[in-house]
Structures are given as structure tokens and as C-alpha cells.
Amino acid sequence: MTGETFPLYIAGRLVGADTAVDVVNPATDQIVGSIAAASPEAVDAALDAAAAAFPRWSALSGAERAEWMDRLRAAIAAKEEWLRTLVHLEMGKPWAAAGEDFSMLLDSLDYYAGLARGFDSALIEDREGTHHHEITREPVGVVGAFLAWNFPLLNLAYKLGPALASGCPVVIKPSAKTPLSAYAVGQICHEIGLPAGAVNIVGGDDAMIGDRISSSPIPAMLTLIGSTATGAHVMRTGATSIKRYSMELGGNAPVLVFADADLDLAADVIAALKFGNSGQICVAPNRVFAEEAVRDALAQKIVERAQAVIVGFDRNAAIGMGPLIDRGARARIEGLIADATAAGAEILTGGAAPEASPSDAFLAPTVLRHISGDMRIAREEVFGPVVNLMEPPGGEDEMLAAANDTDAGLTAYVFTADPARARRCARALRFGEVQINGVKYAINLPHGGLKQSGIGVDCSHLALDDYFAVKRISTALAPDTAA
Known part of the structure; x- marks a missing residue:
């Protein structure tokens, strides 16, 4: 695996770059691979691809998106040895712990695919009986997702599952310290023919890429796993337009x-x-x-x-x-x-x-x-x-x-x-x-903080609230049908 350079994944294509970033195993100080480093133009291309994909991807039914998620899950499951090895090497993470990272990605795709199949509208009673009111949920738009390095696949799972299920195309920036496994998932997305632009993966210069995504008016939502200071920086940089934020930040x-x-x-x-x-x-x-x-x-x-x-x-x-x-x-x-x-x-x-x-x-x-x-x-x-x-x-x-x-x-x-x-x-x-008297984490349990530890939640059905906008459709009833 040493010497392999992983390409960017943009608009459904695997893309090379003029420069590469080496990834070093902290346990051995050895280079275990490298990634194609996204230029500013490549980041813009990923954002444009996500924006172009939004009408098509969001128009699919929840069941249709779930079918793609099932296909991706099966392809990832078939590459367990490869993906676990990448996490093992890029972090120096013990082999058993790398398996926990990998399992969470499968769990997330499975869980959110199940939710995608069950999206329902709701009705609100009209007190005067003159209108019919339907409440629907629609994807907010393009999502920019910034991943921390400590759980490369688990952190990817927390963002990829809700984005795919909700119909929000996503531009993912893995940490330059542990990007190999995320880039590998991009290759798997390419192999299964995931609709172009639904997922885009760009890494390299963390500061440049993060600021480029945050400051763009294209994302409707920015989601982050990282420090409180980084979260505050992302919000400042993202103030070029009105955006939603979902952030799991520092703890004590x-x-x-x-x-x-x-x-x-x-x-x-x-x-x-x-x-x-x-x-x-x-x-x-x-x-x-x-x-x-x-x-x-x-x-x-x-x-x-x-x-x-x-x-x-x-x-x-x-x-x-x-x-x-x-x-x-x-x-x-x-x-x-x-x-x-x-x-x-x-x-x-x-x-x-x-x-x-x-x-x-x-x-x-x-x-x-x-x-x-x-x-x-x-x-x-x-x-x-x-x-x-x-x-x-x-x-x-x-x-x-x-x-x-x-x-x-x-x-x-x-x-x-x-x-x-x-x-x-x-x-x-x-x-x-x-x-x-214990500890329990699972994909169906909400994970989020108060005070300076974040906005919104990861995991559970509640995570989807940030990826959806609520739409009210009110239809006036004909006089002879009104109550």
C-alpha cells in the first residue's frame, strides 16, 4: 500500500492532481500512501457538481435513494480488509479499533436507508375548516462536511448517511492527517456508479479547502466534527450567505x-x-x-x-x-x-x-x-x-x-x-x-452537546432535522367542501 496515490472524487469521476499530500503512520513514521491534493479550482468544481446534482438527487424518492445506499453498503462491506487496513495505517489505530470504525459506516448506511424508506408528510388540522394543510420535508441543498481525524470512517458515517438519505448532495473534506479511507470510499462510490455529484471528496490543504467550502454561497448547510475554535471559525467564514450548521465540537x-x-x-x-x-x-x-x-x-x-x-x-x-x-x-x-x-x-x-x-x-x-x-x-x-x-x-x-x-x-x-x-x-x-453507570453509543442514539460543544446532533432520526427544510402546503377548500 505504500506509494499508492488516491484520487479526488468529483462529479462521479476519479480525478488526479498536480500535487499530492503524503500520509504518515504515526506509529512508524513511514509514509503509507498519499492523496491527490485539491486545488481551489477542484474545490469549486466539487461544489458546482453538488449544486448540479441537487435537482436530480433530491427528486429521487426516499426508497430510490435507499437502494443506492444499500448498493454502497454492500460494496463497502466487500472491501472491509482494505478499508480497515487504511484506518489501521493512517492512524496507527489498533486493528480491533479499526474494525469499530468500519462497522459504524455500515451501520449508518443501513440505518439511514431504513429511515429514507419511511419519510411521510403530515397534516395539520385547520381550525376554521377552510383549508387543507400538508407538511412536507425537503432536502435543504448542498452540504459541506468537514471530518475530524480521530475516527476516519465513523466520522464519515455520521455525515454520509444523513446526507444520502435526505437527498442533499455532499462535499466531504476529510482531515489531511487521515484521508486515505475517505478517499477509498470515493473510489467505491465511483465503482458502483453513484449518481454524479451526490458525493464529492476533496482533501489536501485543510485550511484552504475548509475556507473555500465555508465561504461559498453554494452550501445550504455546513456540518463539522472538530474543536470549538474550528466551529467558530467555520461560522465566521460561512457568513457569506445564510447557512445551517450542525456541529459536534470540543468536550471536557x-x-x-x-x-x-x-x-x-x-x-x-x-x-x-x-x-x-x-x-x-x-x-x-x-x-x-x-x-x-x-x-x-x-x-x-x-x-x-x-x-x-x-x-x-x-x-x-x-x-x-x-x-x-x-x-x-x-x-x-x-x-x-x-x-x-x-x-x-x-x-x-x-x-x-x-x-x-x-x-x-x-x-x-x-x-x-x-x-x-x-x-x-x-x-x-x-x-x-x-x-x-x-x-x-x-x-x-x-x-x-x-x-x-x-x-x-x-x-x-x-x-x-x-x-x-x-x-x-x-x-x-x-x-x-x-x-x-455505563456508556452506550449507537447510530440510533442522538449525539450532541450544549454550550460551546455544538449545534444539532449526529446520529438518530434527529440528525435529519438539519438536512431537511419544512414546507407547508395550504390549499383552500371549495366553499361547498369546507366544514
């Missing part, structure tokens, strides 16, 4: 662990989310608040799990954690750790590269304690394998106040055996998702 998830909680369960969930994908997960728990009676015991359990994680890059081994996305990410996180320790934090385990690291992008699973709420590591999204054990804020009310003390509002976790306390916490926590 708290975990509240009460004295009656199942500590093994809490430690398992915290470790799985913090060390899975090297902690590069928007919903990963950043701040752990535990009642004093169980604080030391919980810390010990998390440390044990951190020290048991197998770190490395080997498809044939039971690797639990791969590298960070690049050495710059490791340097940033080490800076946060150094800032915290200088202010009094203690490293219980980790804090540096594991022994015999194959590249400079690896960081050992890390657990810190004595973290105060004013430290940078507690204020910023770590996006790495670091568990922050927070200084005790007091009782339930104080824990809730400390948990809410963040501009982010994506996900929060609560562990308690008291159902009444769980309900109180769920109501009080200002987060788009509150997970109680």
Missing part, C-alpha cells in the same frame, strides 16, 4: 463517582474511554470527581487498568492503545502535564513515552491526582490518554457545580447506586449527554 467531560458506586465499573469505563483511541475521543472523561470515602480506592483501580494496557502497533497482537496522531500532539499533552505537576499535581503512572516506543508519537497511559479546577489540564480538552483525578469539591452540590464549571457541554458520567441521586445529577448537569 466530568465523571462523578459517589461512595455507593460500583468502583470496578467506574474504573472500567474511565479507562476504556481514556485509553481507547489513545484518549483522542471527544467524549473521553477529562475530570474525575470522587467522594472522599472512595477516592483512593478508585485511583488505585484506574492505575491498575492503565498499567495493564498494551501499547504499540502490531496488527497481530492484542494492542490496547496505539500512538497519538503525531509527535506534536504528544508535545502538547506533555506540556499540560508539566504545567499541572509544577502547580502541585502528582503523576501516579505514565506521564512519558512507554519503553521502546517505535515512534515519538506514543505516550503511556497516564493518571494524575491533585488536579485543581484552575489548572490548564482541567480547563482544556486533553484529547489524550490522561486521567485527571480532581481535588475534592465537597458534597453532591459542590461536585455538580465543579462539573458544570466549563464552557464545554458534550458528555458527563455519573456512577451511583442511588436512582434518585442519578436523576438529580442528570437534571443538573449541563451536558448534551449524561451517561449513568
Whole structure:
């Protein structure tokens, strides 16, 4: 696979380019492929192709679009080995985790194809009996979709399924750090003869391409998975015209662990989310608040799990954690750790590269304690394998106040055996998702945040609300038929 250059996918065609961008496996520092880099003219061509496709693609019935989605799903399923390998290489992601990425793409196409077959209009009763009112939903238009690098196929799934189902042609910009698998899906779209312009995939210079799409008047909607700062930039750049926005942005998830909680369960969930994908997960728990009676015991359990994680890059081994996305990410996180320790934090385990690291992008699973709420590591999204054990804020009310003390509002976790306390916490926590005594994500469950963590939702039927516009059709009834 090394040396292969993947083409752009524009207007139903595979398109080369004068320049290419190499993709480096952060686990080995080796080039594993490259992509044709979109020029400004190529981005414009993708937008024009999507605009030209809109009348035809949107005019298809939901059932007809679902048939195309079924065809695409089957073709993707037949290329599992190829697509998983691309994710494995472009991220250094463990092989099993690459399978989870791949499965979500299949699940999304299957789920949204099912919804596409069931789109219905609705009636509104006329109070005076003089009119017939029908409410229909129509695709809003061209969608520009910007993908984060941390889950290359999962993030694609979150955007591709709703766009295809709703009838919105889409221009997709994968991250230049992990574009290979998205470009490969473009090749599969070409192979099945997907109607030209329904899907377009352009990558390369992230800033140029993103701004070119955002500032264009062609997209009716921009959708993003990324940081809060990036979301704000996209909205500023997109102000050239009235657009819709659907954004899943940064997180700073708290975990509240009460004295009656199942500590093994809490430690398992915290470790799985913090060390899975090297902690590069928007919903990963950043701040752990535990009642004093169980604080030391919980810390010990998390440390044990951190020290048991197998770190490395080997498809044939039971690797639990791969590298960070690049050495710059490791340097940033080490800076946060150094800032915290200088202010009094203690490293219980980790804090540096594991022994015999194959590249400079690896960081050992890390657990810190004595973290105060004013430290940078507690204020910023770590996006790495670091568990922050927070200084005790007091009782339930104080824990809730400390948990809410963040501009982010994506996900929060609560562990308690008291159902009444769980309900109180769920109501009080200002987060788009509150997970109680466990964690569950699926394509049919809405995923979105409050405050600075986003607009709209990914996943579930609710995601389609942003891709559809509501149209009212009111017909006056003839006098002899009016009630």
C-alpha cells in the first residue's frame, strides 16, 4: 500500500492532481500512501457538481435513494480488509479499533436507508375548516462536511448517511492527517456508479479547502466534527450567505463517582474511554470527581487498568492503545502535564513515552491526582490518554457545580447506586449527554452537546432535522367542501 496515490472524487469521476499530500503512520513514521491534493479550482468544481446534482438527487424518492445506499453498503462491506487496513495505517489505530470504525459506516448506511424508506408528510388540522394543510420535508441543498481525524470512517458515517438519505448532495473534506479511507470510499462510490455529484471528496490543504467550502454561497448547510475554535471559525467564514450548521465540537467531560458506586465499573469505563483511541475521543472523561470515602480506592483501580494496557502497533497482537496522531500532539499533552505537576499535581503512572516506543508519537497511559479546577489540564480538552483525578469539591452540590464549571457541554458520567441521586445529577448537569453507570453509543442514539460543544446532533432520526427544510402546503377548500 505504500506509494499508492488516491484520487479526488468529483462529479462521479476519479480525478488526479498536480500535487499530492503524503500520509504518515504515526506509529512508524513511514509514509503509507498519499492523496491527490485539491486545488481551489477542484474545490469549486466539487461544489458546482453538488449544486448540479441537487435537482436530480433530491427528486429521487426516499426508497430510490435507499437502494443506492444499500448498493454502497454492500460494496463497502466487500472491501472491509482494505478499508480497515487504511484506518489501521493512517492512524496507527489498533486493528480491533479499526474494525469499530468500519462497522459504524455500515451501520449508518443501513440505518439511514431504513429511515429514507419511511419519510411521510403530515397534516395539520385547520381550525376554521377552510383549508387543507400538508407538511412536507425537503432536502435543504448542498452540504459541506468537514471530518475530524480521530475516527476516519465513523466520522464519515455520521455525515454520509444523513446526507444520502435526505437527498442533499455532499462535499466531504476529510482531515489531511487521515484521508486515505475517505478517499477509498470515493473510489467505491465511483465503482458502483453513484449518481454524479451526490458525493464529492476533496482533501489536501485543510485550511484552504475548509475556507473555500465555508465561504461559498453554494452550501445550504455546513456540518463539522472538530474543536470549538474550528466551529467558530467555520461560522465566521460561512457568513457569506445564510447557512445551517450542525456541529459536534470540543468536550471536557466530568465523571462523578459517589461512595455507593460500583468502583470496578467506574474504573472500567474511565479507562476504556481514556485509553481507547489513545484518549483522542471527544467524549473521553477529562475530570474525575470522587467522594472522599472512595477516592483512593478508585485511583488505585484506574492505575491498575492503565498499567495493564498494551501499547504499540502490531496488527497481530492484542494492542490496547496505539500512538497519538503525531509527535506534536504528544508535545502538547506533555506540556499540560508539566504545567499541572509544577502547580502541585502528582503523576501516579505514565506521564512519558512507554519503553521502546517505535515512534515519538506514543505516550503511556497516564493518571494524575491533585488536579485543581484552575489548572490548564482541567480547563482544556486533553484529547489524550490522561486521567485527571480532581481535588475534592465537597458534597453532591459542590461536585455538580465543579462539573458544570466549563464552557464545554458534550458528555458527563455519573456512577451511583442511588436512582434518585442519578436523576438529580442528570437534571443538573449541563451536558448534551449524561451517561449513568455505563456508556452506550449507537447510530440510533442522538449525539450532541450544549454550550460551546455544538449545534444539532449526529446520529438518530434527529440528525435529519438539519438536512431537511419544512414546507407547508395550504390549499383552500371549495366553499361547498369546507366544514
